[in-house]
Each structure stands twice: as C-alpha cells, then as structure tokens.
Amino acid sequence: MSKSDNFFEKVYEVAKLIPYGRVTSYGAIAKYLGAARSARMVGWAMNASHSIPEIPAHRVVNRKGLLTGKFHFDGTNLMQQLLENEGIVVKENQIQHFETVFWDPFTELNIK
C-alpha cells in the first residue's frame, strides 16, 4: 500500500457518508480533504472504487450536477437509474433541483 491509497481511503470515507437521496461533487470532496486542486483525483479514486460495492459512486457528480461519469457504469443508464431509485430526478444527464439535493461535506458534517 502506498501513500496515494491514503487519499483514496479518505475519498471513500466521505463518499460513504453521503446520505441516501443526496449527491455531492468531486470538487467538494477534494476541497473537504484539503486538496481542492485535485478534484480529478477524486474521480480517479471513484474509478478504483468499483471493487468496493460500499462506495455510492453514483452520488458523486461534477459541480454542474451533470452525470459525467455515467459511461463508467455497466448499463447505459445505470447511474441515472440508481439516482432515480433514491428519488433524485435526472433529465438529460442533468440532476434536477441540484442545489436542493446537493450535500456539502462542510455544511452537513458540521465542520467548525
């Protein structure tokens, strides 16, 4: 295990905390981990999270609320269906009422 695994582990920690029916962004997680400039690495961590079913990767989207990573799931619409199954409305790969369902680690985890 290398040091980068620590970063991955942190990403998974936060991802697991995303409540049912809520979503967050790669940048929000990265910023929360103190690596705001490594938002891409959060996406990369999600890529590696396929071996860990506990990670709700479908609850992580980009800052626009767009399902940019849907092509990394098995089915064509698997990511969207997982979200809709949680009550999230998705249209044209865009999460509707994104600001309402958005889950900000800083706010929701009551960080002082």
Next chain:
DNA sequence: ATTCTGACGTGGG
C-alpha cells in the same frame, strides 16, 4: 523521460 488523457474546477469573454 516525454506526451497525452481524463468520473474536475475556475476565470474571462
């Protein structure tokens, strides 16, 4: 070593 690519984000126009 070098180059390119990305599940991203920000800033300017």
Next chain:
DNA sequence: CCCCACGCCAGAA
C-alpha cells in the same frame, strides 16, 4: 447560461 483556455496531478503509452 454557454464556450474556451488553463491549472491541476496520477497513470498509461
């Protein structure tokens, strides 16, 4: 709102 250029950094070729 959209489009574009740039910064970012790990991994693949």
